[in-house]
Amino acid sequence: MCLGVPARIIAIADAERMLATADIMGVRREVNIACVADPDAALSDCIGEWVLVHVGFAVSRIDEGEAHATLDLLRRVGEAEAEIEHLKASIPT
Numbered sequence: 001m002c003l004g005v006p007a008r009i010i011a012i013a014d015a016e017r018m019l020a021t022a023d024i025m026g027v028r029r030e031v032n033i034a035c036v037a038d039p040d041a042a043l044s045d046c047i048g049e050w051v052l053v054h055v056g057f058a059v060s061r062i063d064e065g066e067a068h069a070t071l072d073l074l075r076r077v078g079e080a081e082a083e084i085e086h087l088k089a090s091i092p093t
Contacts, residue, residue, distance in 0.1 A: 004052030004059055005074070006067035007031065012043050020046060022053060025071060033058045 007022035007029070018034040020043070036051050036058045037043055050067040051058035062070075 004054045006062060006070050007051055007053045007058070008067070009033065009046045009049050009051060009058070011047065015043050018043065020058070022051070022058070024053060025074075029053070029056075031056055031058050035059050036061050 005024055007024040009020045009031075010023050010028070011021040013019040013021045013030050018032055018037060019030050020033045021028055022031045031051075031053050033043070033046055033051070034057075036049070037046060050062050050064050052060050052062055
């Protein structure tokens, strides 16, 4: 299964290599923005944009509402997984 995680571009890390710093749920990572950068605009125009990141590449732009909805869903899935693990650990063997 492939999963794209919403991230917000917060800075350009290396314009020559088309690398940006992205905030992914509070964690900063370097991502390649070649797939989402507009060839007719400055890379700095990507700052503030929301993107889907997969294996280090920003693969598409998304709107802020969609990003927040997806992040909320990912948080709820994580909480559910933690609760399932807690329940499994509480079953006597």
